[in-house]
Amino acid sequence: MGWKAAEKLIRHWKVVRGDNVMIIRGKDKGETGTIKRVIRSQNRVIVEGKNLVKKHIKQGQGHEGGIFTVEAPIHASNVQVLDPVTGKPCKIGHKYLEDGTKVRVSRGIGSSGSIIPRPEILMIRTTPRPTVLGPKDTPMDLVLEKTYDAKTGRGMPEL
Template identity: 65%
Template sequence: MGWKAAQKLIRNWKILRGDNVKKHIKQGQGHEGGIFTVEAPLHVSNVQVVDPVTGKPCKVGIRYLEDGGKVRIARGIGASGSIIPRPEILKIRTTPRPTAPGPKDTPMDYVLEKTYDYKSGEGMPNL
């Protein structure tokens, strides 16, 4: 087994190229039985990445550095605990962050306006 690219991504299920499921099929009329490898969907949480040091599959953990940066680390049985670098494709944002206020954004003048005076109780709704 090695690195396998995702062939399809349907909601939270991934279909990987390769032999990820072994299916036991009974012998019947017109076909012989045996153990066959088929492509079947795997849930995203069950897909593991390869540890860069040991080369074994491992789970991903999140840790924070002293400077506040967030990194992915290898965790689990046979994992080295080393930092897993993010792929270049994940570093690029697919949708740019909005820089101008949108039509549903509240203007800053209204946000900073003082509408309640705690000393006089002015601006408090009567319930």
């Protein structure tokens, strides 16, 4: 990817993995599906079962060759999230509830203004968190050690 394309990366993503979306441009226009993967480095998403293309794969060690049908990425601007109440595509805005939690809401002409919940699939991590401390982790006694004195503006003397 060239530097011009890198300048135009989406900074604040409105669609996330697991959202129900409608394709608004391209050969699958008007069809709905679920976002399977978000490729942020290319501003693209993969919608489950949509934008299918034929891919020729050469036979190699450990796998068969042939012609396979795979899902190709779609640009993020060509999909819109479905309103959970009306079932129509809508834009997404953000609001803060009374308790301070940030939620996504549907907005635009003909939208209900209802809250769009975060998909459950986002709660499942693709890589599990480590449960035991590794050999490179810093012990807590070194982390909590005071090494700077704010009154004198100097480092603490070594003991």
